[in-house]
Amino acid sequence: MFQQSVAAPARHQNCSECPIRHRAVCARCDGDELDRLEEMKYYRSFQAGQTVVWSGDRMDFVGSVVSGIATLTQGMEDGRTQMVGLLLPSDFVGRPGRQGAAYDVVATTDLVMCCFRKKPFEEMMERTPHVAQRLLQMTLDELDAAREWMLVLGRKTAREKIASLLAIIGRRSSDLGVMPKPGGLVFDLPLTREAMADYLGLTLETVSRQISALKKDGVIILEGKRHVTVPDFARLIAESGDDGTVGAGAAWSRRGATTS
Amino acid sequence: MFQQSVAAPARHQNCSECPIRHRAVCARCDGDELDRLEEMKYYRSFQAGQTVVWSGDRMDFVGSVVSGIATLTQGMEDGRTQMVGLLLPSDFVGRPGRQGAAYDVVATTDLVMCCFRKKPFEEMMERTPHVAQRLLQMTLDELDAAREWMLVLGRKTAREKIASLLAIIGRRSSDLGVMPKPGGLVFDLPLTREAMADYLGLTLETVSRQISALKKDGVIILEGKRHVTVPDFARLIAESGDDGTVGAGAAWSRRGATTS
DNA sequence: CGCAGAATTGATACATCTCAAGCTGGGTGG
């Protein structure tokens, strides 16, 4: 049902020292509740490229991304695929109350997940409100992000799509510490051109061309294929077609999310 | 903040006789809880075409669609718009814990909403689990539907998009009573060509052309511009690019949803 | 060194958009 975890098994870790303690589904839990979660939790590690869950498979756990990045993908019979979610640390995977996985979950970098056995987790959701409340909040944020993305997919040009993706990834990176340096925003792309294409509803060739165009126009600076510098973030936003206003758009920075 | 309700004010109605009692956010409430909801609720009616809420406006209520259909739309500065949700009876509007509306909500038919004052509703969510649990379930369904739609927007052809929309509307209609007649599935389109275009990320001309094409190919039969007969539902599904399998796709039939 | 996966770039095809005319049906006022 899921592939063998190949990366070194993560050390069993105390929740109170967990890096995602305050953002994940357990964010609101008190000491007692945390103890209960400790009992039903275990860590799994995956290598970059490994599939965490296959769409349609039975799934007897839910969990949070502790570190690394995973993608959520939906496919059609003829091979076309669309990414429907990008899972970053603290994001939630799995749906309480559902048997099977609805999407493929794939690790794009080395990945560590904190998993909860589903049955006990569901029981806990019934009895204590804190987990359910937090999950609701995260799910609502994720819904906003999905709707934001519908606008990108349905109405934006290829160039705007690329700019939107860069803005989202850039914003998220800066959230997580890397401060807007005087020299501009700097980050690494966690996705291949093909993965970006899957996210944006484009082909990888078009992605490549538009990135080249943005580079030529000075909107971004590339070192190698993955390392990006954005000298003027406002310019990037303008290229994305959004006004600077924080609408539901902030969903992505408010984040902590739900899934599969 | 919202336009005057112009349609005749709906009669104050008892929850226990409410047509959406078992599907809406109140589905799991017991008698006591229902009494509390009764106290904070009021009905609003809107005429077809009226805007229920403007994106960015302060929103001091949340509520359920009782009858009629509304759309949830996101716009860009230059006028491009993308529909991000279709609100049918029992669907939920508004986000607890948020001040402003994230999207425009527009009535596409005459509409009746059951509204709850936000403050008391939020307090109730804190204290009793049934409302929050139901809302979580509805939000998760809505998230699945949104992701399903991302595949449509990102990867499907115009013809497949139209077929997908017809399948969704058709399926929903048949859910709500109208049985798959021997003569095939019959329903009325609740949307103009332009609204369909906004939903599908197309222009209204392309929508029109593809509908004509599906008609010419015998996939659908049109009487007037809105009345549709689908002689062979499986054929329609095939045209939509989906296999018949019920994946997350069933989100739309399992429904009862969240919003704005 | 050379290979393999990832990315770039080019030439061409095609789906969808854009702009522009008409059509249709239901409502309205003379």
Added chain:
DNA sequence: CCACCCAGCTTGAGATGTATCAATTCTGCG
């Protein structure tokens, strides 16, 4: 009751953005 009107819709012809097919060129790694 009829003529008109207008929003919604259809259809056409041409422009355009993105996909597709096909070489190369990178880049890291055994």
